[in-house]
Structures are given as structure tokens and as C-alpha cells.
Amino acid sequence: MKPVLSTEEVRRLEDLIEKEGTSKAELMELAGEFVASLAEARSPKSVLVLCGFGNNGGDGWVAADILSQKGSDVHVVTPVDPDEIPSALARHVARRTAGRDVAVHVGPSRDELVELIEQSDLVIDAILGTGFHGELRPPFNIWISALNEIGASVISVDVPSGLDSETGERAEACVRADLTATMLAPKIGLYSGDGPEFAGELVCGELYDNLDEVIGEVDHAAEFVDPVDMADFIEPLPGNIDKYSRGSVLVVAGSAMYPGAAMMAAKSAARAGAGYVTVAAPDSCANLIRLALPSIPVVAIPSDSRGSFGAAARSVICEIAPKYDVVLCGPGMTTASGCMQVVSGLLESDVPLILDADALNCLGRGSIDGIDKTPELLRRNGALILTPHHRELSRLVAGDPVHDLRSAIEASQRILWACGSDNMLVIAKGPTTAVVGVDKVLIPTAGPASLATAGSGDVLSGIIAGIVATAHARSDAWPEFGAYAVTVHSYTGFAAAAEMGERSVIATDLIDVIGQALQLVEDEAMHALTGLGAAASKGE
Numbered sequence: 001m002k003p004v005l006s007t008e009e010v011r012r013l014e015d016l017i018e019k020e021g022t023s024k025a026e027l028m029e030l031a032g033e034f035v036a037s038l039a040e041a042r043s044p045k046s047v048l049v050l051c052g053f054g055n056n057g058g059d060g061w062v063a064a065d066i067l068s069q070k071g072s073d074v075h076v077v078t079p080v081d082p083d084e085i086p087s088a089l090a091r092h093v094a095r096r097t098a099g100r101d102v103a104v105h106v107g108p109s110r111d112e113l114v115e116l117i118e119q120s121d122l123v124i125d126a127i128l129g130t131g132f133h134g135e136l137r138p139p140f141n142i143w144i145s146a147l148n149e150i151g152a153s154v155i156s157v158d159v160p161s162g163l164d165s166e167t168g169e170r171a172e173a174c175v176r177a178d179l180t181a182t183m184l185a186p187k188i189g190l191y192s193g194d195g196p197e198f199a200g201e202l203v204c205g206e207l208y209d210n211l212d213e214v215i216g217e218v219d220h221a222a223e224f225v226d227p228v229d230m231a232d233f234i235e236p237l238p239g240n241i242d243k244y245s246r247g248s249v250l251v252v253a254g255s256a257m258y259p260g261a262a263m264m265a266a267k268s269a270a271r272a273g274a275g276y277v278t279v280a281a282p283d284s285c286a287n288l289i290r291l292a293l294p295s296i297p298v299v300a301i302p303s304d305s306r307g308s309f310g311a312a313a314r315s316v317i318c319e320i321a322p323k324y325d326v327v328l329c330g331p332g333m334t335t336a337s338g339c340m341q342v343v344s345g346l347l348e349s350d351v352p353l354i355l356d357a358d359a360l361n362c363l364g365r366g367s368i369d370g371i372d373k374t375p376e377l378l379r380r381n382g383a384l385i386l387t388p389h390h391r392e393l394s395r396l397v398a399g400d401p402v403h404d405l406r407s408a409i410e411a412s413q414r415i416l417w418a419c420g421s422d423n424m425l426v427i428a429k430g431p432t433t434a435v436v437g438v439d440k441v442l443i444p445t446a447g448p449a450s451l452a453t454a455g456s457g458d459v460l461s462g463i464i465a466g467i468v469a470t471a472h473a474r475s476d477a478w479p480e481f482g483a484y485a486v487t488v489h490s491y492t493g494f495a496a497a498a499e500m501g502e503r504s505v506i507a508t509d510l511i512d513v514i515g516q517a518l519q520l521v522e523d524e525a526m527h528a529l530t531g532l533g534a535a536a537s538k539g540e
């Protein structure tokens with residue numbers, strides 16, 4: 001797992017590294033070398049380096065110097081003369097570079113800048129890094145809009161200029177990079193909000209030899225989880241198991257209005273490896289589900305007049321629930337009063353429980369000022385996983401805005417910390433999904449845009465249930481299993497897009513490729529472990 005840091009955590013890390021004997025000036029040299037090596041790999045004849053006032057600019061000046069020594073034709077654009085650069089570290093390297101074989105352009109007009117961009121094969125964006133804040137001031141807004149308009153090939157240093165490294169919010173003008181060379185550790189804003197779209201490919205320069213030791217001494221906003229980190233959680237099926245010991249799931253879901261959600265969640269749980277999946281659905285839709293899923297038993301539960309779970313549902317469901325390794329409750333269920341009672345009944349039981357979709361809406365409706373203010377609703381002996389998307393999560397915390405990764409992590413942590421429960425997990429779904437436990441945040445590989453389709457969430461909750469059920473002996477590692485499930489879901493997106501085309505994928509396609517996705521994740525994990533490289537390329 002790779003640490004993902006907040007801006008403050010990066011500053012603390014730099015201070016620690018300095019205490020260990022590597023100065024910030026040395027780090028700047030290493031950062032510049034790293035950027036230059038990435039640029040060199042593209043064999044540019046002519047490179048344009050756009051430098052700002054701060055240390056991000058300093059990294060750019062160092063890279064410019066190295067590239068010119070290696071034979072590239074290098075131009076540097078700076079808003080002020082090197083002698084007037086306010087950051088002492090950056091001023092030092094700027095003066096040094098300006099005295100060498102590099103063409104320096106101080107405060108060019110927009111037209112002059114456009115000409116320089118057009119003449120270069122590669123642009124290095126060292127305008128703003130972690131120090132960017134507030135509204136983007138001239139001339140940088142003009143530089144950035146010119147750069148984006150021309151569509152130049154761009155390597156951004158640390159973060160794309162104009163992107164807030166903490167929130168991932170972008171200024172009106174923000175560099176659209178092909179590659180972002182981030183220093184020491186990725187910044188959380190690169191995964192949040194506009195970050196993934198503007199950063200392009202992300203590579204991290206570790207810069208410091210003992211980074212692994214020092215980085216453990218600062219908090220981590222999150223950890224990025226690769227398929228290789230899943231290797232411990234992928235086990236071959238032993239020969240001596242039966243359908244029950246392989247993991248059993250009860251899917252409490254569906255209504256006359258939304259029977260499909262129950263079908264997709266149940267089928268996904270089975271495809272993800274659970275040996276025995278049962279659906280408990282209102283009798284209004286039970287027969288439909290039976291017909292659609294011949295391999296899955298369906299328990300018909302008395303409905304209300306609208307075809308949702310009725311008043312008797314709670315006692316029937318709570319009686320059968322403890323027989324299963326995991327209960328998944330919510331898809332397509334509606335928030336009728338019978339459903340609210342089912343959710344509260346299941347919460348009172350000890351069975352490991354996943355609450356998704358309408359079960360979360362029932363929870364939200366059952367608390368007055370947000371569930372973080374009524375943690376007693378969620379305190380239980382059994383494990384609990386909540387799988388809200390941003391709107392559901394916002395409803396759970398009484399309407400506080402949740403619109404990106406960072407706000408999703410904050411809202412999830414508020415719920416978890418209020419409950420103080422270490423057997424609880426929030427899987428906050430979004431373009432980048434976070435698996436938030438009481439003491440760790442995991443960010444699994446994000447899937448393609450094809451996952452943004454109706455029913456995709458039902459597939460994910462089914463995959464989570466299937467994977468968690470098969471891992472019943474290891475409930476201590478639910479965050480890791482949650483991250484594994486999210487990764488598999490992401491890979492269903494890649495695999496389905498490869499078959500159907502990214503725009504045409506529908507949720508049922510995702511279910512059909514769960515097996516392929518499991519295999520892709522496993523192959524990638526094993527190849528990385530055995531040093532063969534990531535040969536499995538996401539379904540390509």
C-alpha cells in the first residue's frame with residue numbers, strides 16, 4: 001500500500017527528512033532530477049519549462065538545467081527575473097540555471113508564450129505546487145489557458161498547476177497534464193475532485209532513500225491499494241469445501257417497483273464467490289426474481305400494499321438472518337415503514353451486515369440530525385459495512401455537502417469516530433471510492449467511466465457481500481477485503497468496456513465479467529509479486 005498524504009502531512013514529512021540530514025535544497029535537486037528523467041524518456045528536442053515564484057518553480061529550474069546539459073534545447077518562462085524570485089531556494093537554482101545554456105524569458109506576452117509553446121515538443125509545468133491557494137492570479141491564469149488551448153504535451157511537477165493539492169478542486173484555469181510527477185508521496189487532491197481528470201498518469205518520485213522508514217512517522221490521509229496488495233487476500237478454493245463453507249449471503253432487497261436491484265446484487269454475490277446466496281424479497285416480486293435467478297432460492301416476505309416489505313417482514317427476516325455469514329440489505333428496497341423496521345431489526349442482531357442503497361436512506365430517515373449525532377443506532381456487536389454514494393452519505397450526515405473524495409472521507413470518519421467502533425466500515429462510493437475504517441482509509445484502483453451506470457452500485461454491494469462472505473474467518477481485515485471488492489468492481493468496468501465499448505456498458509454486463517475481473521486482479525497481483533510486472537492489463 002502506498003501512502004497518500006495531505007499537504008500538511010507532506011510538510012511534516014519534509015521537516016522530518018531535513019532532521020534526518022537531507023535538506024529541502026537537496027530535495028529540490030532530487031525532485032528536478034526526477035522530472036528531468038521523466039522528460040528525457042520522451043526524447044524531446046525542445047523543452048519549455050514554465051516556472052512560478054515558489055519551490056515548485058525551483059524544481060522546474062533544476063530540471064531545465066539538467067535537460068539542457070543533456071542536449072535538449074531548453075527555454076524557461078518565469079514571471080520575474082531570477083534575482084527577484086521570492087523563494088530563496090528557488091532563487092538560488094534559478095540564478096544558477098540562468099547562467100548556463102538555457103534561454104530565459106521573463107514575463108512574456110500571451111502571443112510570445114503561445115509561440116514558445118508551439119515550438120516545443122514538451123512543456124514542464126512548474127508553475128504552482130502544494131503552495132497554491134485562493135484565486136489563480138495573473139499571469140498564471142493566462143499561461144495555463146494558453147497551454148491547455150494548444151494541447152501541448154505536459155508533465156506537471158508535483159500537481160497540475162491550478163489544482164488544490166488538498167481538495168482536488170481546480171481553479172478556472174488548471175493545467176491538463178499528460179503525466180504528473182508527484183514528489184515523495186501522492187497528494188490526496190490528486191485522487192479527489194478534479195484531480196484524477198487533470199493529473200493524467202501519476203508517477204511518484206520517492207527522492208529519499210529511507211523514505212519507507214520516515215513516512216511511517218507522519219499520519220497518512222489515505223493509502224493507495226494496488227492489486228499486488230490483495231495478494232494475501234486471494235486464496236485458491238480448497239478442495240474440501242461445500243456450498244455453505246464457501247460463504248453464504250442473504251440478500252434482503254427488492255420491491256414491486258425495483259426487483260432488478262435484488263437480482264443484480266444476488267447474482268453478483270454468487271459470481272464473486274459466495275457458495276450459497278438466498279434472496280429475501282417482498283412476495284410482490286419474489287416470483288419474478290425466482291424466474292430470473294433459477295440457481296438462487298428466494299424467500300417471499302409479506303409485502304405492504306405498494307409491494308415493499310410489510311409489517312411482518314422484520315421478524316421473518318431477523319429469524320433467518322443469523323444462518324448466513326453476511327446479510328446484504330437495501331438494493332431496490334424502498335424506504336417504506338416495513339423496510340425501516342427491517343433495517344433496525346438487522347442492526348439489533350449480531351449478524352455481519354452490509355447496508356446499501358435504500359437501507360442507508362432508511363437509516364438517514366431514522367436519525368434526526370445525522371447518524372453521526374445518533375451513533376447508538378449503529379453500535380452493535382456484529383460487523384457493519386455502509387456503502388453510500390456521495391448523495392447518500394450526505395443524507396446520512398444531515399445534508400452536509402459531500403461532493404468529492406476528501407469530503408466523503410471526512411463525513412465517513414465523522415460517522416465512524418462517533419460510533420467508535422472498530423468493526424465498522426464505510427465504503428464511500430464515487431469516481432474515486434474510499435474504504436474508510438476507524439483507523440485507516442484505503443483508496444483502491446478506480447474504475448472507468450463505464451461504471452457510472454444505473455445498477456452499478458447493486459453490483460458492487462453484491463461483490464462486497466460475496467467477497468466478505470468467503471472471508472468469514474478474517475473479519476479483522478474487512479477494510480482490505482472491502483478494497484479488494486472495490487478493485488474487482490473497477491476491473492469489471494475495464495473488462496466490460498473492452499467487450500462492449502465504454503459508453504455501452506450496462507450493469508448486467510458487469511456481472512457477467514466478475515469472474516474475468518477476479519482473474520485480472522489475481523494475475524496482476526501475482527505477476528507483480530513474482531516480479532514479472534503487471535502483465536494483465538485491465539482487459540485490454
Ligand SMILES: NC(=O)C1=CN([C@@H]2O[C@H](COP(=O)(O)OP(=O)(O)OC[C@H]3O[C@@H](n4cnc5c(N)ncnc54)[C@H](OP(=O)(O)O)[C@@H]3O)[C@@H](O)[C@H]2O)[C@@H](O)CC1
Nearest residue numbers: 027028053054055056128129130131132133135136137158
Ligand atoms: N514535498 C516535497 O518534499 C518537496 C517539494 N518540493 C516542491 O515544492 C513545492 C511547494 O513549494 P512552495 O511551498 O514554495 O509552493 P508553490 O506551490 O511553489 O507556490 C508558492 C508560490 O505560488 C504563489 N501562489 C500561491 N497561490 C497563488 C495563486 N492563486 N496565484 C498566483 N500565485 C500563487 C505563492 O505566492 P503567495 O501566496 O505567497 O503570495 C508563492 O509565491 C511542491 O509542490 C514541490 O514541487 C520540492 O522542491 C522538494 C521536495
Ligand SMILES: [K+]
Nearest residue numbers: 128157159161
Ligand atoms: K505544477
